[in-house]
Amino acid sequence: MMFQRRPMVVGAAPAPCVDCASRPFGICGAIDERDLASLAEVAVAIDLAPGKLFMEESEPADHVFNVTAGTVRIFKLLPDGRRQIVGFGGPGQFLGLATSTVLDRTRGARGCDCRAAPAAYTVSAEAIGPVRLCRFSRAALRRLMDDFPRMEDRLLETAATELAAAQEQLVLLGRKTARERLASFLVAQSARARPCGPPASSLFLPMSRGDIADYLGLTVETVSRTLRRFRTERLIALRSPTHVDLLDRAALQALAQGFG
């Protein structure tokens, strides 16, 4: 196992996997320690500079990715520039599920071979701050799933979780007020900061206000105003734009669920 030197923006190196801190969080956790060699064989570690776009909607989906460090934003654009962020991804985040895009998705049903079209990414993704990720070719993923059925199980589980998250976000965008959206966001972030155990009350937001706005279907101004109002109500404290303390988690939780 050797080191490769590469230009700074995109460094690539074979992945050790064995001591990958994000393995338990992602689909790689499905593979047993003693089989990690087959994984490392096909994984390529890549470093991304802040802002780097590494996956683009409607491009051929030749690779899948796994975030190992940093945070990415996953989004879709309308032709006039309106942006909807569909999610943020931290260590363990899997990226690259794709559909044989027949332009207008027909909710699961096909029943004929209109799926001749090659798979394309359905969303774009770029780095927020410096990011490290692992890249696999789609073919390699296919082989891994064939060799290790637990891998496919894990991927299905991941997809189901992502779908549930997206559906929860549909409720947020379709039916919640700005206050409820921000409360939901803060509570979810604090839960994510500590996947197990008690949620963090002090949390770091790697994304900008603009990102938050585009995630919650609001404007920067509304995000800013709403957070300030939370502050005057002693629900949160704003140490810095990126560092928030949750002072009254119960109240925020209630707001998030639609009370108040």
Add this chain to the structure above:
Amino acid sequence: MMFQRRPMVVGAAPAPCVDCASRPFGICGAIDERDLASLAEVAVAIDLAPGKLFMEESEPADHVFNVTAGTVRIFKLLPDGRRQIVGFGGPGQFLGLATSTVLDRTRGARGCDCRAAPAAYTVSAEAIGPVRLCRFSRAALRRLMDDFPRMEDRLLETAATELAAAQEQLVLLGRKTARERLASFLVAQSARARPCGPPASSLFLPMSRGDIADYLGLTVETVSRTLRRFRTERLIALRSPTHVDLLDRAALQALAQGFG
């Protein structure tokens, strides 16, 4: 294999599968003709009366379903009654993906055994009009996936398609105007009516205005007004509340994508 008699509302019978019209559209299409017996063995056909709730959010996810006739609405509720419909499902629609709900989904990442919790449905579903569906126990699905790997492949593919659809809907709810939402809805419905080939220009909407509103994050009034405006603009014709003709599909398509 015996018949079970049940109250009229929910009739149940073993499923033949062989001549199931919706098989090519759903996950059952993954199973070869000569293996259909193993499928029919575990499938139970069920008839639902209009309005019948058959899957409820946060209940134990003991079964999965496959719509074979009619249309269902899939939704989530807020405690005060606000409703978000996350999708409509016709023949072929698979239902019952679930996550070990740790109350606040943490986007894919877990990395510990907080998943001890039993799987629960993440959404509710009820019949619009009369519906027929097939029910499988989750255990049976697990066995089917083990015996027929193509089944699991198909399910993963389905989940990916559903996720892409949900993400598209996030854009709609987060960033589109009422006009754009309705246009997107009409175009998508017409595309769905004919999964392959040219989209239908005359389409039947089995769901009520209220359902459409709760799907698009609007109110009934706004849906009604916007449709009427489309009518005065000669984009559509309204034969009856449930029967719409698309007169200018190109214009609607453009609107849906965010132009105009």
Add this chain to the structure above:
DNA sequence: CGTTATCTTGACGTACATCAAATGTCGTGG
């Protein structure tokens, strides 16, 4: 053919967007 739910239409209110400007934050170089 009456009764009731659904859909339409109108008048008015408001939560959030838009536009505009001040303030804060942070990297860079003197």
Add this chain to the structure above:
DNA sequence: CCACGACATTTGATGTACGTCAAGATAACG
């Protein structure tokens, strides 16, 4: 270390798309 500039964030004034409330008009149904 501090001054400067670029950009992110906050704050304020105003506008508007869509929601709410309230009748009517149609359609569905027994």
